[in-house]
Amino acid sequence: MASTRLTTLLVAITTLPSSTMAAWGSSSTSPPPPPPSLFSDPSHYYDDIFFQTIIAVIILSLTSLFIMTTGVKKERKRIEVVLVGCGMPKKSMGWYHLMQLLEMKDQGVDVLGVVEPFFCGICKDVPGEFTKFRIEMEKDHGITFYGSPSELPDLSPSTLCLLAGRTCDNPLYFEACLDKGAKCIYLEKPGAETVPQLERMKNLxxxxxxxxxxxxxFNKNVTPYVTKALAFAAETPNSHINFVHNNSYTKEELGECFSRNSEGMLKNMAIHELCLLVSFYDVRVDTVFKIEADKAKSEKLTIDGVTDFASVSFTVTTLAGASATVTADRCGGNVSYAIVNSSAPPNGKEIKRFEVPTPEEMEEIDAKIKADADMMPYFFIQSKDYLKLKSDVINAFREGEAKAGNVATIEVAIEALKLAEFATRSLMRQL
Structure with a gap:
């Protein structure tokens, strides 16, 4: 606008009638002669036209750029995802991840392929339910199924690999995905069975x-009830949190549970709470002052030769004086919670409790469970957490960020697994 007005003014001056110019010249108070310019010399007429054209082109270009960058929404970079370890529909965590990923298409997410080593590989009698599911995915969503990560094509820099197979298989799948060019990997907790395995994966x-x-x-890192409890405790002097994690097994089901989760309760069920201690309390094996078991709330059993905890409660105190309690019960029901107490055990009194699911959420979940009895109940309970984990990781990957909010990195997972092994040895001695 300013350039246009200036150009108009200059042109107006150069085209003033000669009588006006003469009047200026005869006046005793005539202004000093203007400095030489393109406009004062007729020989520069075409130079003047060229100059004005250049100015006009620049103004038009800047205007177009302004419109393009402010009035139009920037298109999201699309992220391709490969799922490794799908399992059976409605039973496997990998399958549930896939269902949520398909719902994220409008968020710029495309499922490129599914690697299912068992049902697409070594299984000789594939269940009809899986075959039907595979055909549906291939037909309706264009998803390619593979029997091994080695069958995958080379991955583009915008491909994320989500590993949801058995914990014991993760290291092998992890390395295969790296060899295919993966630039971002999402591991189901705990990532691997041992600390050396996780450390090797990190180094690779x-x-x-x-x-x-x-x-x-680790979904507890992003779940609302934990976030609220941590915020409330931060505003309450001398407070102490007890993170309580419940499952809904019956006593009769514990044998199968112990066998299937042979890595032990602290590496499996309670690893989420230990990750909270690492993430938000800076707990490390090297910083632990003591671990104290609450024997009244703990039960150690040996079933079919496997020794593990049916329930356990313990308080971790660091050298810096920070402390938190972890309580896990295989037969405690579907509701987990975080209790903010007035102080550490044994004298602390409950101030406030944050539950998941809430009574209102439980009504909705119960209705969904009744409507689909084949679905694993915990999918409904933790659905929002799983979705947030994936969304945070995908957004961080898309933007090139090293951190994804409070989502655990592999470095945090290593420290949590170290803490699980350390705490298991300590608690086995105490109970």
Whole structure:
């Protein structure tokens, strides 16, 4: 606008009638002669036209750029996802991840393929339910199924691999995905069976020419009830949190539970709470002052040769004086919660409790369970957490960020697994 007005003014001056110019010249108070310019010399007429044209082009270009960058929404970079370890529909965590990923298409997410080593590989009698599901995915969503990560094509830099197979298989799948060019990997917790395995996986990811970012799906790190409890405790002097994690097994089902989760309760069920201690209390094996078991709330059993905890409660205190309590009960029901107490055990009194699911949420979940009895109940209970984990990781990957909010990195997972092994040894001695 300013350039246009200036140009108009200059042109007006150069085209004033000669009588006006003469009047200026005869006046005793005539202004000093203007400095030489393109407009004062007729020989520069075409230079003047060229100059004004250049100015006009620049103004038009800047105007177009302004309109393009402010009035139009920037298109999201699309992220491709490969799922490794799908399992059976309505039973496996991998399958549930896939269902949520398909719902994220409008968020710029495309499922490129599914690797299912058992049902698409070594299984000789594939259940009809899985075959039907596979045909549906291939037909309706264009998803390709593979029997091994080695069958995958080379992955583009915008491909994320989500590993949801058995914990014991994760290290092998992890390395295969790296070899295919994965730049971001989401691991189901705890990531691997042992600390050395996780450390090797971390080193492999960092050794690539373009390091691969690795996140681990500890859903308690992002769940609202924990976030609210931590915020409330931060505003309450001398408070102490007891993180309570319940499952709904019956006593008769514990044998199968112990066998299937042979890594032990602290590496499996309670690993989420230990990850909270690492993430928000800076607990490390090297910083632990003591671990004290609450024998009244703990039960150690041996079933079919496997020794584990049916329930356990213990308080961790660090050298810096920070402390928190973890309580886990295989037969405690579907409701988990965080209790903010007035002080550490044994004298602390409950101030406030944050539950998941809430009574209102439980009504909705019960209705869904009744409507679909084949679905694993915990899918309904933790659905929002799983979705947030994936959304945070995908958004961080899309934007090139090293952190994804409070989602655990593989470094945090290593410390949580170290703490699980350390605490298991301590509690086995005490109980």
């Amino acid at each position: 990811a960092q050794s690539r020419t373009v390091p691969c970012r690795v996140f681990v799906g």
